[in-house]
Amino acid sequence: MRPQTGPADGDIVRAVLAGERERFALLVERYRDRYARYAARMLGSVDAAEDAVQDAFVRAYDQLEQCKDPDKFVGWFFLILRNRCFAERRRNKSAAPLEAAGGIEAADRTEGGAEAAERRRALQLALLELTPDQREVFVLKHVEGLSYGQIAERLNTSVASLKMRMHRAYDRLREQLRDHT
Amino acid sequence: MSEHDFHPLVKQLLDGDLTLADLPAELRAEGEEALSLLAAVDREIVAMPAVTWRVMATLERRRRRLRPWLLAPALAIAAALLFVILPRTPRPAAAVTVRFELIAPEARQVSLAGTFNQWDARATPLVRSGANGTWTATLTLPAGQHQYAFVVDGVRWVPDPGAPAVDDGFGRRNSVLTL
Numbered sequence: 001m002r003p004q005t006g007p008a009d010g011d012i013v014r015a016v017l018a019g020e021r022e023r024f025a026l027l028v029e030r031y032r033d034r035y036a037r038y039a040a041r042m043l044g045s046v047d048a049a050e051d052a053v054q055d056a057f058v059r060a061y062d063q064l065e066q067c068k069d070p071d072k073f074v075g076w077f078f079l080i081l082r083n084r085c086f087a088e089r090r091r092n093k094s095a096a097p098l099e100a101a102g103g104i105e106a107a108d109r110t111e112g113g114a115e116a117a118e119r120r121r122a123l124q125l126a127l128l129e130l131t132p133d134q135r136e137v138f139v140l141k142h143v144e145g146l147s148y149g150q151i152a153e154r155l156n157t158s159v160a161s162l163k164m165r166m167h168r169a170y171d172r173l174r175e176q177l178r179d180h181t
Numbered sequence: 182m183s184e185h186d187f188h189p190l191v192k193q194l195l196d197g198d199l200t201l202a203d204l205p206a207e208l209r210a211e212g213e214e215a216l217s218l219l220a221a222v223d224r225e226i227v228a229m230p231a232v233t234w235r236v237m238a239t240l241e242r243r244r245r246r247l248r249p250w251l252l253a254p255a256l257a258i259a260a261a262l263l264f265v266i267l268p269r270t271p272r273p274a275a276a277v278t279v280r281f282e283l284i285a286p287e288a289r290q291v292s293l294a295g296t297f298n299q300w301d302a303r304a305t306p307l308v309r310s311g312a313n314g315t316w317t318a319t320l321t322l323p324a325g326q327h328q329y330a331f332v333v334d335g336v337r338w339v340p341d342p343g344a345p346a347v348d349d350g351f352g353r354r355n356s357v358l359t360l
Contacts, residue, residue, distance in 0.1 A: 021240065022237070024236075024237070024240070025233055025236070025237050028232060028233045028236050028237070029233050032229050032232040032233060033226065033227065033228050033229060036226075036227040036228065036229045036232075037224075037225075037226060037227040039227075040227045041223070046227060049227065049229075050229050050231070050232060053229060053232050054232050054235050054236055054239070057232070057236040058236055058239050058240065061236075061240055116221070119217075119220075119221035120221050120222075120223045122221070123218065123221040123222065123223070124223060142219060142222050143222055143223070143224055145224075148196075163196070166192075166196070167187075167189075167192045170187050170192055170195055170215070170218075171183070171185055171186040171187060173218060174185050174186070174187060174214075174215075174218070175183075175185040177218065178185065
């Protein structure tokens with residue numbers, strides 16, 4: 001994780017609430033890419049993820065007074081983005097897989113070759129077959145690199161519950177990938 | 182537990198609680214299969230540099246804090262606006278139909294942004310008609326005062342030279358239409 005430079009999140013939030021609206025851009029700049037990957041993997045589409053991240057920031061701005069602890073802006077923002085991603089998947093379940101494949105192809109140019117590309121593509125498509133809850137815990141742990149404890153804190157749930165979701169996800173992914181091959 | 186399910190110890194391997202060497206010999210192959218699944222995880226960074234601009238533009242539009250761009254002389258857009266108040270249509274009282282026109286022969290697209298569409302530059306496109314580059318849109322607006330500007334090619338905010346204007350608070354001008 002990159003070290004954070006510049007003013008603390010809480011100071012920026014308080015400044016925005018005091019009328020320095022343009023300083024909200026600092027928060028967008030700081031967190032847009034950190035959560036872009038989460039949204040892209042959850043939605044299976046970079047384009048849909050970009051819309052979701054944008055909408056989440058606009059909603060965060062609109063509801064900024066409800067951010068009870070400005071120093072924990074990022075955790076609060078994450079929940080807004082999460083809700084947006086879940087809602088998007090409910091609305092548009094069928095559109096994502098094709099774009100997901102395209103997104104993976106773009107990533108493949110950098111490493112691995114065709115076989116690795118195909119494995120990544122197959123896994124991404126299989127992830128989209130999981131329930132949103134299962135996919136989320138997989139993305140947070142294995143894409144974002146968070147521990148179960150960190151995920152539990154972020155989602156306000158228990159480690160045991162997360163492990164149950166994840167272990168079901170492992171089995172479903174195995175089944176999907178076997179079908180694929 | 183179905184035939185597709187990973188062994189509980191293999192799941193612990195995937196969770197990072199065990200290593201491949203910790204597994205009994207008969208589970209090593211399954212463990213390697215599981216690890217190959219994780220090896221296929223795409224952790225490529227996704228960058229969204231446009232999001233900052235898009236978010237701040239959305240907020241500004243909604244707050245009507247527009248900074249219409251001055252029309253660059255080099256664009257040579259011969260802009261002239263007419264708005265024509267047409268007879269009232271049989272709509273609810275206090276609604277007036279207005280036609281907006283902009284002559285912009287070199288424009289590729291023109292739209293209208295104003296208080297009536299939350300300053301959304303994509304909400305109200307004008308249609309090009311005729312060979313002289315006249316762009317038009319007809320709207321039915323509630324009676325009262327409206328502020329607006331034309332948006333040429335999605336980026337250039339052009340006030341109406343034929344209508345009164347007010348300062349937008351940032352040294353630029355918004356056109357004013359009173360119905």
